[in-house]
Amino acid sequence: MSEPFLVGENLVGGYGQADVLHGCTIAVDRGEIAVIVGPNGAGKSTAMKALFGMLSLREGGVRLDGESIDALSPQQRVVHGMGFVPQNANVFPSMTVEENLEMGAFIRRDDIAGTMNEVFELFPILKEKRRQPAGELSGGQRQQVAVGRALMTRPRTLLLDEPTAGVSPIVMDELFDRIIDVARTGIPILMVEQNARQALAIADRGYVLVQGRNAYSGSGAALLADDDVRRSFLGG
């Protein structure tokens, strides 16, 4: 079995003295949507930050397309093809939607018009509001700007930190639809999510983290069907 495209293996680390991650493994393969769920404080966002290089790992490593990227800084990982959408402050509020997308493609020196059109096709509302300052958009629209911004580098994989945090259920459904559209273009997507049930419903692979360890792993459907998982994290 070939190795998954993005793998974070046996990750151990934290923000200071205390470790948050205690040897968990996360992986996502080409064309897949992988989702990390779990209770608060389980280390979901921490695991994602570790994959992105915003955390120093005491043990374990991260590999992208077979290559170890442990030595790379987050900016360098962006250059290497990782796209990251932070949970908060993920747009430039005073700049227009179009400018946000331009800034997303900052590391590229070639013509970005084609990519921008693709993003507009994925997120039609952004095309409509391209000249509006991103800060004036609604929460859901802002999240679309954030994801679009990350896509502008034509990343080989996309990491999303709680993309539906703070949006209404209808907007959340729409966002998940968009995320599926993005996945259909072939980009592997890794998502941390609080809304476990809805997230697992669209996931090819799911990881339930508890206290920094893998508690349950499997396909999204399998996890949804699992009694233990349902009882503990999905409210029965």
Next chain:
Amino acid sequence: MSGASGRAVRSAPVDSTRRAALLAIVIVALLLLTGFTQSWNTALIILNMGLISAVMALGVNLQWGLAGLFNVGIMGFVALGGLAAVLMSMPPTAAAWSAGGARLVMALLLGAATLAAAAVLWRRTRAGTGRSVLMASLLLIGFVAYRWLLDPAADAIESVDPAATGYLGGLGLPVLLSWPVGGLLAAGAAWLIGKTALGLRSDYLAIATLGIAEIVIAVIKNEDWLSRGVKNVVGLPRPVPFEVDLQASETFAGRARELGLDPVMASTLTVKLAYAGLFAVVLLILLVLAQRALHSPWGRMMRAIRDNETSASAMGKNVTARHLQVFILGSAICGIAGAMLTTLDGQLTPGSYQPLRFTFLIWIMVIVGGSGNNVGAVLGGFLIWFLWVQVEPIGQWLMVLITSGMADGSALKAHLLASAAHMRLMTMGVILLLVFRFSPRGLVPER
């Protein structure tokens, strides 16, 4: 210093008490050296100004050390203290009062009433164009009425014997009373400024205090009916005897000769020592109070807020109100120092209040001495003042040395020699940057 990077930084522990003691010994030694090599009068002059600077540094240290406030307007509060000295202790000019005093007071009351009415109006009515229009018209009418009353009254007062008085004078009370009153006046101004600018970003306070100092000094310089403006108020009453009186006194002259001193010299030294004694008493009282406050629960809370403002306000502490308290206290102390300064000078010279220059010097005192440490700030006050005074002759001497190799009459040499006088401030700037960078906690760090 703690709080500079948002977290309490405790590097290798320094014995602050020992440092303070050492620094105090150094300062005493420097003063004694000055006395022996230059003159005792010079040493005492430096001592007295050093005492006053130390009080100001104490006030500033409260604001910076306890609350992290950058007050650039220290001179304004000092000037208010000086004004208080005049307003309290000079005799009232009866002719001026009868000429326009009543009208002037009415004008001031009218002005204050207009502002108060505007504030009430703002709070009691709903927002909208109507309110803005009402406010604007109220302020406009109030302003016109105020000027209509004030201008002729001010003119009348200023025309009463302009050479000698031309102003309202004071209350004729003992001059020592003016010192706490100076503090109160400064506290009032601090309350106004603090209400406006605290609670916003820290830069705003700096800019606002810069402005208030400029305005206070502008008022004192231009409102002749209040303070004689640039004509200065001379002959302020003193809390200590006059030199000539001492020289005329038989007992004093006799005692001086017994000690082998010329009576004239003895009288100047005695007067300066008397001032030094008074100032030292004030400094000690304020220092003790400040130390008490620092180690009290209130002081601990202030430092907790300073070290982590976000969690403090999350815990429900009203950070802005606390900052306001400290701001008022520190400014009041500067006001007291200002009254002391004017008393020492014996005159109010508005032109001598250089807003930024002296303010900056006090800041260096606090930073070099030890921000957050009251004793450190006080000692820093002495040390920096001493350096400030002595750097000029040393700088001149140095420049002469540097240019000794150049031909006489060379333009460059003349230029360099002339510039030596300007280098004091720049030297202080460099000192500030160096100390702030390499020794931010100062010579006597906070414990």
Next chain:
Amino acid sequence: MDALNALVALTNFVIVPALAFGSQLALGALGVTLVYGILRFSNFAHGDTMAFGAMATILCTWALQSVGIGAGALPTALLALPFGIALTSLWLLATDRLVYRFYRRQRVKPIVLVIVSAGVMFVTNGVVRFIIGPDDRNFADGERFIVTAREFRTMTGLDEGLAIKTTQGITVLSALVVVTLLFWFLNRTRTGKSMRAYSDNEDLALLSGIDPERVVLVTWLIVAALATIAGTLYGLDKSFKPFIYFQLLLPMFAAAVIGGLGNPLGAVVGGFVVAFAEVTVTYAWKKVAGYLLPDEIAPSGLLQLISTDYKVAVSFSILVAVLLFRPTGIFKGQSL
């Protein structure tokens, strides 16, 4: 009722000076607001940076004049400006490297940078006075007036004359050009947009691969240009003296705050607001009122709202009003 004469007097004593002063303040406030928005601190050294820029330009002007190069009707200083800007850039980059960069890397509280900038202010002031001395320097040459009061009266036959100094015309024109260029740069170029992005959301900008040191470098270069031009124009218009630039600090800060700190358009608008406020409030309206009102109720007093001694009070009052009622300023800059 003599409306035309009133208008001319108004233009001559209020509008033209206010436009010129407003242009100078706008350029100065732009420098302040850029440093605030991108480097995130209130730069107390900006006034003396303007003094430095003016000094550098003056020295180059003298050099040019001594070899006989002139600009004809225009002041030679305009030719010397590029060199002045270059020298000032070096100075600002040096201060950044020696002073500010350390604190930037440490991510200190903003107030620390403000205190340090006060230190830089004194050092800059000392250096300027050391190099050029503390005295008045007049370095304007070329034609003094575009139109003199007498010419105007002859042309129009009115009683009131309108005099427009060359320096005033240059000031307004330069400000226009500079502001247009700056806005084009910020809104249409990749580097300019990256600077706006950095100012808007630093972490996201870093994530996007924007190089912070490059942004800082370009910012200081632009600030050097703005400060030099503003300082030189002010020195041409009035006269150069190292101490006077400090007095502009408060009006410039007021202008930047009014417009919204961090917002370039706000700085420009704020500059004109402060300038017009200062000029109109300290102007003696007696003359204009005399033209407009019938003789019976012509005023006897000067009709000066506030004496010129209190000019500083004008910008300060505006600042206080803005802080009390709308701290984010007209264009909602970054306040907290």
